[in-house]
Amino acid sequence: MRLIDYLCVPYRLEAATTELADGSWVRRVAYPELPECTAESTVVEDALCQLERRRVEMIVRMVGDGCAPPVPRPPLRDCDPAWVARQVGVSPDLIALIDRCDATTVPEQETNF
Structure with a gap:
């Protein structure tokens, strides 16, 4: 898969x-299918x-390192990363890098779909 394909994979939120x-409240969000992809704010x-920014940065870093990000479902067709x-x-x-639709690829992994 290409970087652009990985960036189009929908993750469970x-x-x-x-x-x-201290009595204050925060909103915590996460993509549990991506390791350590969490954010919080009031x-x-x-x-x-913040969460989306982390997701994009994490996937770009993983692909750049030659690691396949989790692919729990197929990439969306109508997505603009x-x-x-x-x-x-x-x-x-x-x-x-995303705009170039970089040809960076990593080996395919087994998928759950």
Whole structure:
């Protein structure tokens, strides 16, 4: 699979609102199918933005290192990873890599779909 394909894989989202010891509340979001891909904020939209940025950065790093990210379901056909990356504040260098639809590939892994 190519980098662009991995970035189009939909992951299951988990979200929770949690009270902290000081009585304040935070929103925690995660993609449990991606290791350590979590975020938290007092505002859920900010937490989701952080989470998406981490997802994109993590997948780009994994593919760059030659590791296949988890693929629990097939990539979406109507997905624009570069647009998502721009919206969530991914670095311009990574956006340029995504825009080139870089031919970076990693060996296929078994999928669950």
